[in-house]
Amino acid sequence: MSFARRPVAAAALAAVTAVAVTACSSGGSDDASSAATTRESVATSTGGAPSSNTPSHASSSSARPTTTPAPANSCVQRTYERLSPAQRAGQLLMIGLDANAASTADDSLIAEQHVGNVIYLGGWTGRSKIQSTSNHLQSEASSSATGGVGMLIAADQEGGAVQQLRGPGFSTLVSALQQGTMSSSARTAYATTIGRQLKAAGVNLDLAPVSDTVPASMAASNAPIGKYAREYGHAPATVAAAVGDVVRGLDAGGVGATVKHFPGLGRITGNTDYTSVGTTDTVTTATDPYLRPFSAGMKAGAAAVMIASAHYAKLDPSTQATFSGKVITGLLRGTLGWHGVVVTDDMNAVAVSGIPVGERAVRFVAAGGDIVLTGRAANASPMIGAILARAGSDAAFAAKVTASVQRVLTLKRRLGLLHC
Template identity: 50%
Template sequence: MVGLQPTGSSTRLAAQVKAQHLGGVIYLGGWSGGTASMARISARLQKGGGGSLLIAADQEGGQVQQLKGPGFSQMPSARAQSDKGTKAEEANVREWSQELAKAGVTINLAPVADTVPTSIGAANQPIGRYRRDFVPGSAKGNATYVAAFVRGSLAADVIPTVKHFPGLGRVTGNTDLTTVGTTDSTTDVGDPYLQPFEAGIEAGAPVVMVSSARYPKLDAENRAMFSSKVIDGLLRDDLGYDGVVITDDVGAAKAVQGVPVGDRATRFIAAGGDIVLTADADQAATMLKAIARKRAASATFATQVDTAAARVLDLKADSGLLTCD
């Protein structure tokens, strides 16, 4: 999945999607043209993808709403959404998701399932600062709203994505901007802060996004998205999740800048992941070559690639984006 900015060319990217057989595009950078404009762009991209493209947006609410303009509601922050109750949340998310569907968006990279301790609050740069958590300090409260968001999105036939597993609430640094303060030394197997992720999965979320922070109690060596202990171990084995796993951005994010571009893709797939998301579409060629090269050299990795591809194809089939004979 590659990024498209408002200043980018959707015609050029559609050609790249077709030539490289890319699986998805994410709208980044803030778009203000409204649903009709976005629908035309989405249709252009879908033509390049043969109608099976995952077209994504970060449409959480508050300061994280990538698509605006005529036809899009002004979404309140998650913190404000929780003031209305879970029934209203589910109904509102269904309405907001219907707007995405009209714009040709098939997958929303929301909701946030991270719980920020009240002792950290706004000092948590990725979540707390922007009020992206539903209920401060309450994993149980966040769990109820994550589940409601998932149900509302599914009701509108838009794929929800629970993020950022296993949680960004206890860090202070934003992994998009820095490596400092991006280690969570508390989260472990059985941690109560995993409850919102479990609730989202139980509500039917078919996609989980893994963070690029470090969790030494889970894996002392690797960031979460490169950790088989986090993805295959905690998420798939312990939580019983069998759906699609996507990275947080591995293109522009500072947290992964020390990792060669090709390795960002191969290490994630080797850890049990499925969709590599890069904000920089120019990186796709390098990543694809690295995947193909390692696939040819390792039977184990070849199986992991095939398994990942099958999960994504199943997701697309279940979402009506392709048919299988």
């Protein structure tokens, strides 16, 4: 993502958390300023390799095929058929759970709105607390709530400035830029340890690796990525090699990887979480070398692709990538051949705040996307309502919802979250 799971100064964290907790229990009105829910919080310290049990090497998992339509008698199809329309729509939402909120803060949304996925926000400390919360969330995935389908539980565990889970059970991770200087085997092993630590805490989806390439000339002026050393390097070939290693390592550690932020945030200056100014890329084309790291991650077995909320003048000047059929269906799914899960950057960000809450979800699914991520949990209700309303009146949109739900269920089958 850019930074709706964004870094915040330590002094501001308490105020930010208060906003997040209030949002989880409040009504459906939108407040763009509450994008300050921290998905990607700044590290208080850096450096240090993963714990001493890091293997000296990690075997590469074979590239996984991208999602194809489920056979009629498959576990995915049988699961889909037993879900109600509301439960299906709930599979397309991922909502935030703040570190200082009660572990039960999202329970009503899971039970009543059938929300099927959660992301940890705000900087969590200690595996014990996180594991307990993960166990609780999975216990809420009941037959009445989610049709018995397990939860995707996600976190931003990149390294450096962006490490949501810390403390006992988690290594202090170096930045992506530092990881980019490692050997391929060392980097894969590093990512494998990250994956094992996440899995032990009940997290099954890492919203990493960042696959954006930031030109060296923009390293300081690129607000979402370069400013925080979140890129693996300054050349597409360097980034592509690192992204492939990290995806394979996370997979070997037992969690899914998410390549982000397609088609790249490396050549803008503004951060979409905070502003719409400086968030138009005037360079990226459908044959751009800067797309190579995303392709490398997909071929290495990524679980999902995250779409940026920036504009891309040469791809679709009419709207942001996250709402663009030309970008998602045309370029990503068509030209690059990705048929798996596509997830948004935070739909509570300033860059999308001018669009009604429910319409954000509808536009994304209509463009070919799957999981709508919102740090503001209260947005789940209007988003799910809007998806159901449009599907009820628009057969073409309903077909897209069906395809999206089946892609999500296919990923959950891969991660062991379906029970057939």
